[in-house]
Amino acid sequence: MHIDLSGKTALVTASTGGIGGAIAAGLAQAGASVGINGRSVGSVAAAMERMGSAWQGALLAAPGDVTTDEGLEQVVSALPHLDILVNNLGVFEARPALEIDDAEWRRYFEINVMSAVRLTRAYLPGMIEQDWGRVLYIASDSSVAIPAEMIHYGMTKTALLGVSRGFAKAAAGTAVTVNSVLAGATHTGGVEDFVYQLVDRQLPWEEAQRAFMREHRPLSLIQRLIEPEEIANMVVYLSSPQASATTGGALRVDGGYVDAILP
Structure with missing residues (x-):
């Protein structure tokens, strides 16, 4: 299968390293112009220097803390038009369930869920108008098998599955697809x-x-x-024209961790 994303513009949140960096590299290797996002101009510049420009696609600076209104506006200003949006930003930490206070519950929901909702709201209308686009949410096997050591994280990833399915319905009847990727421990x-x-x-x-x-x-x-590139492979496929009939789904790259046939 030859995936060609030439002429497409993508944004991957939290892509200065880790899974986001691998996804950005994979999309660029397939020919897309890819927005590299991090909270500061310096972190984005350093990541772009590390990544280099040996791929078909170009790397575009898109700094901004997308958990804030100001940061979101900064990113949208840098990349006013997108064909592919990958909501990768997320935080996690082991914490005994009964020690998680209200503020921490809200913080996790704001970062892991609402940042993705706001970005989708910003870019999905343009994709629908042009009748082509891809919106992806990096969820987790923790969305299905809630880990006892971080139920606040698992809750946010479960919420992303609902967000993804709902926005897929909002794009029904168009060539815009919306999916989640259930990543395992990476x-x-x-x-x-x-x-x-x-x-x-x-x-x-x-x-x-x-x-x-x-x-x-x-x-x-x-x-x-799992290695980050293994998550990226699924994301690149779902971003491609070849995945045109896959939408509203939750696709697993979990190493077989979830002991179920369906999510």
Whole structure:
């Protein structure tokens, strides 16, 4: 399958590294012009320098904290027109359920859910008007199998599934598709920190990863962390013309963790 996104403009939130960076690289390799987003001009510039320009597509600076009105306006001003929106921004942290206060519940919902809702509201009308577009939400296996160690995170990812399905209905009858990607535990710097919250910090990384999968993700069929590029592969496909009949869906890249046939 040859995926060609030449002439398409994409935005990937929180794309200065990790899963977002891998998604941005994948879209650029397929020929799209890709907006790199982070909270500061400096972080975006540093990421673009690291990523280079060896791909078909161009990298575009789109700094701004999309959890705020000012940051959202800054991003929309930099990229007034989009063909592909990837809502990747999200925070997570292990926390005992009964220790999560109201402010933390609200903070997680604002960052993980409402930032994506606001961006969708900003860009989906233009996609519908031009009769082509892709909106994607990076959800999680935690949306279906709520982790006991971070139920506030799981709640936000469950909410994204409802948001995704609802906006897919808003685009019904057009060539705009809206989908969620259920990512499993993925190997990023933030996840390494998370793993060491749950296992012995004295363990070398490879042993710590195996201990984490064995003790906290025993249902994983691949028994390893997923690499960011593996998430990106699904996102690039769903962003492509080849995925024109896939909408309103929740597609899993979870290493077989969720023990169900459907999400």
